[in-house]
Amino acid sequence: MRGSVGVIVGETSPLQFKFMIHGAVGRGDYVKVRGDGRSWILAQVEEIRRSNTAYSLAHMERGCTQTCREWVVADARVIGVPSDGRIRSPAMPPRPGEEVFAADEKMIAAALGLSKGDMYIGILKGHDLRVELDANTLVQKHCSVLAKTGSGKSYTAAVILEELLDKGVALLVIDTHGEYGSMRYPNRDGDFNRFRVKPKGYNITVYTPANLAINPRADRPFRFDGLNLSARDIARMLPDDPTNGSVALLYEAIAALRSERESYDLEDIIKQVEKANSKSKWTLIGQLEQLLEMGLFSGEPTRPEELLQRGHASVIDMTGVPQEMQPMIVAKLLTDLFEARKLGRVCPGMVVIEEAHNYIPERGTGRAASTSIIRTIAAEGRKFGMGLMIISQRPARVDKNVLSQCNTQIIMRVTNPNDLKALSKGLEGMSTELEEEIKRLPPGTAMIVSNEIERPIVVNIRPRRSKHGGVSTPIVMTDHPVKGPVPRREPQKGPGLFLRKVLGPRGA
Numbered sequence: 001m002r003g004s005v006g007v008i009v010g011e012t013s014p015l016q017f018k019f020m021i022h023g024a025v026g027r028g029d030y031v032k033v034r035g036d037g038r039s040w041i042l043a044q045v046e047e048i049r050r051s052n053t054a055y056s057l058a059h060m061e062r063g064c065t066q067t068c069r070e071w072v073v074a075d076a077r078v079i080g081v082p083s084d085g086r087i088r089s090p091a092m093p094p095r096p097g098e099e100v101f102a103a104d105e106k107m108i109a110a111a112l113g114l115s116k117g118d119m120y121i122g123i124l125k126g127h128d129l130r131v132e133l134d135a136n137t138l139v140q141k142h143c144s145v146l147a148k149t150g151s152g153k154s155y156t157a158a159v160i161l162e163e164l165l166d167k168g169v170a171l172l173v174i175d176t177h178g179e180y181g182s183m184r185y186p187n188r189d190g191d192f193n194r195f196r197v198k199p200k201g202y203n204i205t206v207y208t209p210a211n212l213a214i215n216p217r218a219d220r221p222f223r224f225d226g227l228n229l230s231a232r233d234i235a236r237m238l239p240d241d242p243t244n245g246s247v248a249l250l251y252e253a254i255a256a257l258r259s260e261r262e263s264y265d266l267e268d269i270i271k272q273v274e275k276a277n278s279k280s281k282w283t284l285i286g287q288l289e290q291l292l293e294m295g296l297f298s299g300e301p302t303r304p305e306e307l308l309q310r311g312h313a314s315v316i317d318m319t320g321v322p323q324e325m326q327p328m329i330v331a332k333l334l335t336d337l338f339e340a341r342k343l344g345r346v347c348p349g350m351v352v353i354e355e356a357h358n359y360i361p362e363r364g365t366g367r368a369a370s371t372s373i374i375r376t377i378a379a380e381g382r383k384f385g386m387g388l389m390i391i392s393q394r395p396a397r398v399d400k401n402v403l404s405q406c407n408t409q410i411i412m413r414v415t416n417p418n419d420l421k422a423l424s425k426g427l428e429g430m431s432t433e434l435e436e437e438i439k440r441l442p443p444g445t446a447m448i449v450s451n452e453i454e455r456p457i458v459v460n461i462r463p464r465r466s467k468h469g470g471v472s473t474p475i476v477m478t479d480h481p482v483k484g485p486v487p488r489r490e491p492q493k494g495p496g497l498f499l500r501k502v503l504g505p506r507g508a
C-alpha cells in the first residue's frame with residue numbers, strides 16, 4: 001500500500017507489536033495501524049533491530065552460502081485508539097500483515113494531549129508540533145526540573161517562567177547562583193524563526209539577603225522584620241534542629257522581654273539570653289549573633305505583598321550569602337509568605353527553588369531548616385494557591401516527599417546511576433527503554449512526564465525570549481597563557497573577606 005513504512009510481523013498484543021520496516025521510520029517515531037473496526041491505533045517505535053539471514057550464527061555454522069536477506073524490524077508500543085478527544089486501549093491486537101503508516105501530526109497531538117494547554121514550551125522531537133502544557137495544572141500541582149549539570153535545567157525553567165509571567169502569574173525565585181535577574185533583558189541568541197518566538201524582557205526585581213555592596217546586580221536588599229520576633233520565628237531559622245534547651249532559653253528570654261517592654265529586637269534577645277544561668281546558652285548566642293551579623297533583621301523589612309505580585313518575578317539572589325545561612329533564610333521567608341497567602345494577604349503564585357538539594361535534602365544526605373515549610377507547601381499549597389517548582393541536578397539527594405508531589409516532571413539528561421534509580425522510583429511506567437532515552441538526551445531536549453500527557457514525550461525546548469543568565473566560565477584559557485610568576489596580592493587590612501562579605505554595611 002502506498003505511503004506505508006512497514007508491515008506487522010509475528011505475534012501481536014493490544015499493548016505491542018513488531019513490524020518489518022520498508023520506509024522511513026526511526027526510534028521514537030509515532031506510527032498508526034488499522035485495528036478491528038478499522039479505527040486507527042497509535043503506537044510509538046521503541047526499538048529497531050537489524051539482522052541478516054546470511055550472517056546469522058546458525059546459518060554460518062551450517063556453512064550455508066545463500067544470498068543475503070536483511071531484515072529491519074521495529075518494536076512498537078501501543079499508545080491507544082484516539083476517539084472524541086480521549087484515548088482508549090484497543091480491545092483486540094492489530095493483525096499481522098497490516099500495513100504500518102507514519103502517524104500524522106494532528107493525530108499525535110490529539111492522542112497525546114499536546115495542544116490542550118496554554119504554555120508553549122517547545123516542539124515535539126522529530127515533528128513540527130508545538131507542545132503546550134496547561135499552566136494551571138503545572139502551577140497548582142507542582143513541577144520538577146531534574147537533570148545533570150549543564151543540561152539546560154535553568155534554561156528550561158526560565159522558559160516556563162516566561163510563559164507563566166505572560167499569563168500574569170506571580171513568581172518568587174530562590175536563585176542560588178544569581179541567574180534569573182537577566183530575565184529582564186531580551187534574548188539575542190536563538191533559533192527564533194524555527195520555534196516562532198520573539199525576544200522580550202520581563203518584569204523582575206532582584207533582592208539580596210546580603211547587601212548591595214556584595215551584590216551590586218541586586219535592585220534592593222531583602223530584610224526581615226526584626227521587631228518583636230517570636231521564639232518560634234527564631235527557632236525555625238536556627239541551623240538543623242535546635243535542642244530543646246535552646247528553644248526553652250529562647251522562650252524564657254522572649255517572655256521576660258515581653259513582660260518588660262512593648263518592643264524588642266534581636267540584639268535585646270541576645271542580651272536577655274546572656275543573662276540566663278545555663279551552660280548551653282553559648283551555642284544559642286553564637287547562632288543568634290550569626291543571624292544578627294548578617295544584617296537581615298535591620299532596615300526596612302521586605303513585605304510579602306511586595307514579593308508576590310501578578311505578572312512579576314521577585315528573585316532572591318543568594319550570591320554572597322554563606323551557604324549554611326541560605327536554608328534558614330528560605331525557611332522564614334516561605335513560612336511568612338505561606339502564612340500571608342493563607343490569610344489572603346498576597347495573591348496566588350509559584351515558588352521556584354533552584355539547587356533544591358540544598359533546601360530539601362533527602363534524609364541521610366543532610367538537614368536543612370527549610371525542609372519542613374517546603375514539605376508543607378508541597379502537600380497543602382494546591383488548596384491555598386501556592387505552587388512549587390523544584391530544580392536540581394541531584395534527584396537522589398532531593399526529599400522524596402516533595403518530589404513525589406510534583407505532577408509535572410521535566411527530565412533532561414541524567415547519567416548518574418543513583419539519580420536514575422531515584423527518577424525510576426518516582427515515575428509511573430518508567431521502563432528500561434525510557435531510562436536509556438534519558439541517559440542520551442542532548443542538551444536543550446527534555447522528557448516530559450505529566451498526568452495531562454498520555455505518555456512521556458521528548459521535547460526540543462524552545463529558545464528563551466529573555467536573556468539566559470547561567471554561564472559556563474572557561475577555566476583553561478588557550479589564548480592567554482600565564483607567563484612568569486603570578487604577582488602576589490597585597491595582604492588586606494581590616495576584617496577578613498568572609499566577615500566583610502557577611503557583615504557588609506549593616507542594613508544596606
Ligand SMILES: Nc1ncnc2c1ncn2[C@@H]1O[C@H](COP(=O)(O)OP(=O)(O)OP(=O)(O)O)[C@@H](O)[C@H]1O
Nearest residue numbers: 148149150151152153154155393443444461462470
Ligand atoms: N533549549 C535550549 N536552547 C538553547 N540553548 C540551551 C537550551 N538549553 C540549554 N542551553 C544551553 O546550555 C547551557 C547550560 O544550560 P543551563 O545553564 O540551563 O544548565 P543547568 O542544567 O541549569 O546547569 P547547572 O547544573 O550548572 O545549573 C546554557 O548556557 C545554554 O546556552
Ligand SMILES: [Mg+2]
Nearest residue numbers: 153154155470
Ligand atoms: Mg542551572
